[in-house]
Amino acid sequence: MKASQKDMEAVVGRWGIPRSVWRLSVLLVFACLALLGAFLSLTKGSSTINLAQIVAILQNADSSPQSQIIWNIRMPRTIIGALVGINLSLAGAILQAVMRNPLADPHIIGISSGAGLAGVAIMILYPNLEYLLTPVAFIGAMLAAVIIYILAWKNGIKPVRIILAGVAVSAFLSAGISGLMIFYSDRVHGALMWMVGGLAARSWPHVQIILPYALAGGLLALAGAAYLNILQLGDEMARGLGVNVELTRIVFTALAALLAASSVSVVGLLGFVGLIVPHAARLVIGSDFRFLLPAAALLGAATVTLSDTFARVILAPVELPVGIIMAFLGAPFFLFLLRREI
16 A cells, blocks of 8 residues: 555656656746747837847848847847856756755855856956957866865765855855956956846857857756766765766766856856756756756746846846846845755
8 A cells, every 4th residue: 555655656646746747847848938038038128129020130131220139139139048047047946956955055055156256357357358258267167166075075065065065165156256357457347247147239150169168068967867867866875876976976076067057157256046047946846857847947048038028128227237137136035045945
């Protein structure tokens, strides 16, 4: 009887709906939200363009103002917003799995700050090397991750120590960023907007920068979902199943750093996406990373594009950086998780 009851619990999800049907339904809803976010991002702004006009422009581009707005401003901005949401959400989900801590996030634990310090250094000190921004940001993110691991290690890794070490490293790196901006105050305009995190003035060259990292990182993350599931069983169980736990952690941390660094190099320090989205997706779809990762990717794309559209229209014609909207959403959510988990 007990075995049959467990089997039923494994098959039946919420409200008596079969778990597989529930998960597919959630993925479909998240996909619809992502499409809605893209649609609103394309249609809303200082100049409203309806769906029929967009379809006509996509079929036959011309030199009209509406066509220029869609192809040269809104389309690349929408694609970048979706890719950044995917990358940061996957990075957050991976870090939460590797560290077994729902509070883990590239921005909070300092990985984004490592990428940010490296990126700001390139932008301010060596602007002629801006084409190296993504690989340099990745190196900065990895160095920050290594420092956090070293500081948090004491007879093993504990989630609380990682968070505390990450907060300390993030504060230290942020001080470095502030120092650079003070010493080179005549060059900080672009870096200042980059610090907040936003999609303004992003165009097709930025799509070309982030797209390869999003495709490669997304595929690698989905391919490693089984290993992330095994890590959730605990270190001893994972070793018993033949997994090299520390090597797996290092590989997935590097993957999360690459995803976060590619986003930081294009839109700046956009915080809280990697915290909010994976946790929200987990509450709905469960902790199986075979489904959680695609769900987080879709929800991340929807969250960033919808937030960016809101930031554009709420005070139109003034445009807010999307990082401000994400901070308003993320800070209360972080406090909620802090009260719940600790």
